[in-house]
Amino acid sequence: MTAKDLPALGIAELQSLLRQREVSPRELLEALRDRIEIVDREVGAYLSLDFEAADKEAEKANVDLPLGGVPIAIKDIISVAGQPCTCASKILRGYRAPYNATVIGKLRAAGAIPFGKTNLDEFAMGSSTENSGIKLTRNPWELSCVPGGSSGGSAAAVASDTAFGALGTDTGGSIRQPAALTGIVGLKPTYGRVSRFGLVAFASSLDQIGPLTKTVRDAALIMNAIAGHDPQDSTSLDEPVPDYAVALDHDLRGVKLGLPKEYMVEGIDPQVKTAIDAAVKHLNSLGAEIVDVSLPHTEYATAVYYILATAEASANLARFDGVRYGYRTENPKDLLDHYGRTREEGFGPEVKRRIILGTYVLSSGYYDAYYLRAQKVRELIRQDFSKVFEKADALISPTSPVPAFKFGERTADPLQMYLTDIFTCSANLAGICGISVQCGFAEIDEKRLPIGLQLLGKPLDEARILQIAHAFEQSTEWHKACAPIAATLRNA
Amino acid sequence: MKYVAAVGLEVHVQLKTRSKMFCACPVEFGAEPNTHTCPVCLGLPGALPVMNHEALRMTVLTGLMLGCDIAPICKFDRKNYFYPDMPKNYQISQYDMPLCTNGSVSLHDLAYPKDAQKNIVTPDKEVHLVRIHLEEDVAKSFHFENSTGIDFNRAGTPLMEIVTQPEINSPEEAFAFLTSLKQILIYGGVSDAEMEKGQLRCDCNISVRPEKQAGLGVKIEIKNMNSISGVRRALAYEIQRQISALETGEKLEQETRGWDDAAGETFLMRTKEFAHDYRYFPDPDLVPVTTEVLLADVRSRVPELPKAKRARFVQQYQVSAYDAGVLANDLVLARYFEAAAKGAKKPKNVANWILNDLQNALSGAGKTISDCPIPPEALDELVNLIDSGKISGKQGKEVFAEMFATGKRAAAIVKEKGIKQLSDLSAIEALCDEVISANPKAAADFKAGNVAPLNFLKGQVMKLSKGKANPQLAGEILERKLKS
Ligand SMILES: [Zn+2]
Numbered sequence: 001m002t003a004k005d006l007p008a009l010g011i012a013e014l015q016s017l018l019r020q021r022e023v024s025p026r027e028l029l030e031a032l033r034d035r036i037e038i039v040d041r042e043v044g045a046y047l048s049l050d051f052e053a054a055d056k057e058a059e060k061a062n063v064d065l066p067l068g069g070v071p072i073a074i075k076d077i078i079s080v081a082g083q084p085c086t087c088a089s090k091i092l093r094g095y096r097a098p099y100n101a102t103v104i105g106k107l108r109a110a111g112a113i114p115f116g117k118t119n120l121d122e123f124a125m126g127s128s129t130e131n132s133g134i135k136l137t138r139n140p141w142e143l144s145c146v147p148g149g150s151s152g153g154s155a156a157a158v159a160s161d162t163a164f165g166a167l168g169t170d171t172g173g174s175i176r177q178p179a180a181l182t183g184i185v186g187l188k189p190t191y192g193r194v195s196r197f198g199l200v201a202f203a204s205s206l207d208q209i210g211p212l213t214k215t216v217r218d219a220a221l222i223m224n225a226i227a228g229h230d231p232q233d234s235t236s237l238d239e240p241v242p243d244y245a246v247a248l249d250h251d252l253r254g255v256k257l258g259l260p261k262e263y264m265v266e267g268i269d270p271q272v273k274t275a276i277d278a279a280v281k282h283l284n285s286l287g288a289e290i291v292d293v294s295l296p297h298t299e300y301a302t303a304v305y306y307i308l309a310t311a312e313a314s315a316n317l318a319r320f321d322g323v324r325y326g327y328r329t330e331n332p333k334d335l336l337d338h339y340g341r342t343r344e345e346g347f348g349p350e351v352k353r354r355i356i357l358g359t360y361v362l363s364s365g366y367y368d369a370y371y372l373r374a375q376k377v378r379e380l381i382r383q384d385f386s387k388v389f390e391k392a393d394a395l396i397s398p399t400s401p402v403p404a405f406k407f408g409e410r411t412a413d414p415l416q417m418y419l420t421d422i423f424t425c426s427a428n429l430a431g432i433c434g435i436s437v438q439c440g441f442a443e444i445d446e447k448r449l450p451i452g453l454q455l456l457g458k459p460l461d462e463a464r465i466l467q468i469a470h471a472f473e474q475s476t477e478w479h480k481a482c483a484p485i486a487a488t489l490r491n492a
Numbered sequence: 493m494k495y496v497a498a499v500g501l502e503v504h505v506q507l508k509t510r511s512k513m514f515c516a517c518p519v520e521f522g523a524e525p526n527t528h529t530c531p532v533c534l535g536l537p538g539a540l541p542v543m544n545h546e547a548l549r550m551t552v553l554t555g556l557m558l559g560c561d562i563a564p565i566c567k568f569d570r571k572n573y574f575y576p577d578m579p580k581n582y583q584i585s586q587y588d589m590p591l592c593t594n595g596s597v598s599l600h601d602l603a604y605p606k607d608a609q610k611n612i613v614t615p616d617k618e619v620h621l622v623r624i625h626l627e628e629d630v631a632k633s634f635h636f637e638n639s640t641g642i643d644f645n646r647a648g649t650p651l652m653e654i655v656t657q658p659e660i661n662s663p664e665e666a667f668a669f670l671t672s673l674k675q676i677l678i679y680g681g682v683s684d685a686e687m688e689k690g691q692l693r694c695d696c697n698i699s700v701r702p703e704k705q706a707g708l709g710v711k712i713e714i715k716n717m718n719s720i721s722g723v724r725r726a727l728a729y730e731i732q733r734q735i736s737a738l739e740t741g742e743k744l745e746q747e748t749r750g751w752d753d754a755a756g757e758t759f760l761m762r763t764k765e766f767a768h769d770y771r772y773f774p775d776p777d778l779v780p781v782t783t784e785v786l787l788a789d790v791r792s793r794v795p796e797l798p799k800a801k802r803a804r805f806v807q808q809y810q811v812s813a814y815d816a817g818v819l820a821n822d823l824v825l826a827r828y829f830e831a832a833a834k835g836a837k838k839p840k841n842v843a844n845w846i847l848n849d850l851q852n853a854l855s856g857a858g859k860t861i862s863d864c865p866i867p868p869e870a871l872d873e874l875v876n877l878i879d880s881g882k883i884s885g886k887q888g889k890e891v892f893a894e895m896f897a898t899g900k901r902a903a904a905i906v907k908e909k910g911i912k913q914l915s916d917l918s919a920i921e922a923l924c925d926e927v928i929s930a931n932p933k934a935a936a937d938f939k940a941g942n943v944a945p946l947n948f949l950k951g952q953v954m955k956l957s958k959g960k961a962n963p964q965l966a967g968e969i970l971e972r973k974l975k976s
Contacts, residue, residue: 078538079537079538085537085538087537092537095537097536097537097538098531098536099531099536099539101538196538196540197538197539197540198538198539199538200537200538201537201538201777203776204776204777205776231542232540232542233540233542234540234541234542234543234777234778234779235540235776235777235779311773312773312776314572314771315570315572315580315581315582315771315773318572318574318580318581318582319535319537319579319580319581320537321574321576321581323576323642324534324535324579324642325536335576339574359771362572362771362772362773363769363771364769364771367771367773371773
């Protein structure tokens, strides 16, 4: 194994090399740095890197810890003390987080080394990372396509071998959808499973931090480190955390998988549908029982999601006003002008659109018709899932109705973009867990673009969907394929 | 035409918790600016609030003290508006489910301003409350020549908002309400309620209407009053201003006014057109909690309230209703009295000493009962020495002065100075004989039926004994001898 081969490895493989002292944490960082230099010019996954600090951590790294010496990339919406936390927004220009998010403390306690911050849609609002106010991130499989979003930087980094694993955040699909579009694994934990302290809030009742990795086992390893109760986040659940990695090896005999009829609708790309059908058959052949189920309120999910998420966002983003940190307009006439211009100049169009929408749905006279009604329907959606989970252990669907699309293809019509969340946002509304794992390719213009299979699990049943995803992954070859830009270097 | 005023108060009370409402920063008045801050109370990106359960308990305790209904669930909402004092540009508050509803405060005579205590319109008036809710305080701006600085030490301090019904009908009643409320808050240990430290702040909603008109007049709000007497003055000004306006046929509009204490005037701040739409919605960062456990914790913390204490003092210590009122007015004074009166044979005499000599000495020395140099048991010892005839009342005052100045105990001072009352009959009789023979004219006058010389002769006996003779005994013996 040479330094050139290191970036292609997953976390589990790295661990054995590190523990046998065949490679040192510093050598790993070195290899990663070299690879980023070559690849990231084209992919654009990273917003900032701090190898100096990472090297220092690597020197002291205890490789016998669960993630000892493993570098992890962090979506640039999670606070790492001393590092920028831009949320890909001009409004946080110059801001450095003065404290660590709880997940960063937990990652470090497990021995992992955060070394760089990845690109995203501004404040995690978007499904293609095109809403980044800083730069473009390209899909490593096809550079003219988007990597998905909002955790597009984290997904593109893992898929292009410039990260062994990464943290992302998922508010309506922002981990699972980019994982699907870049052919990797992405897990959205149950709401409250992972602390949100230090995660810059987009929609507080929907946001969750989770891993993006090359394999299901790696996702389990990161979950082992970051899951658990945090007294600093009163929405975090005080429930025991199982060892997700130990629980992986489990066959699928007797497992009931529900196929929600509302998720096999028109508008799904035919190649995606074919891949999902084949995945269902395959899971059945592994011993899983497939049952037809119904989530009758699915059609309202996107509307409910955009009402509640924007309402919460309108308040969450009010603090970005240029008074204490970040971007501040020049020579305002008065206080109102200061607020107006700072926010006008600092936020991008999609963020402004959502703040306005959220402000509107909370306004006096509209609150009952929008916000309150959306809360009631959210409860119905939650009940849909609890009923279905009486019949099925997990649900199967496509992660995204389409594979990666071209830049600009969906930006003109925000609704088109919002619809890429249709299979993912219900899980956030219901607070359940979900995972995306690769299940095939679409061939478009002679290019291969990955397709993701989504598994949705009961609250706190991450271990189960990891087991199913692992069984699927290990009995298929999809995870062995790698993006062309990474493949050329793997074989060089 | 006769007009009536209806006033409702919104009182903000800073709770005396050790840490802030949603973070672990200490609550401390007067610290260096921005030294008690953290990511949470600075509203930094990613920081999350966590409820301070002691603040919830103190609010529930206040609710219990004021006879409120306690909500089964404690829920917080976000109140959205932009202001530099508010780091998140929303305030975490309670909108549709306040912790406490209903309840009341009764106005005791002594809570009225001194000059108004003789003309109380409605004795023992009860002012009913609408609600009490909990929220976080904002930061404080300081305006400099060319800039404004913000001190976030105060940001996030637990703040209780107490809202009354518009049942207050005069500035004096408002004064009495605030004084009574403050007393109860201090009794419960939930706040020091010092207005000058901003621990108690008050907004007033005032409307004036012709006496015969049903329903309330136009509501005008006054903000920025920073003392209870300021509230009284502002209300007096504003009620008169509104009456004068109505009398000249002016139509009043709903508006918010400020109070300029130096000028003694209210001034227009904003009209209704600029009213905010606060867009309240439940704070998704804070999971609602049930109040059942809080209630159980707090029930045992409900103290004896001023009203009950006054009644008990009258009954248990035989003090007058007025004295009981003065003693119970100040919790520290009441505690001092009870500690001193506990073992006293005549607790009423202890009360007299406290309310007269001790209060005078304290105000003369610029001290309060909290830093009184005489511990209550020591005062009790002194009163006992007098009541048992061991020293005279006059000697007592001398001993008291010495105790107050040096902190020494009465017994030590008496011993040191050789102070004792001469109660030995034969010794006093000898002194009386000496005085009578030395003052034949006075003795003759008394015998002729003029009583006045008796006091003169008694004074001579006291003088001869260097003040040590028991004055009562001396009087009795003189009278007996002169009449025989
Ligand atoms: Zn704080």
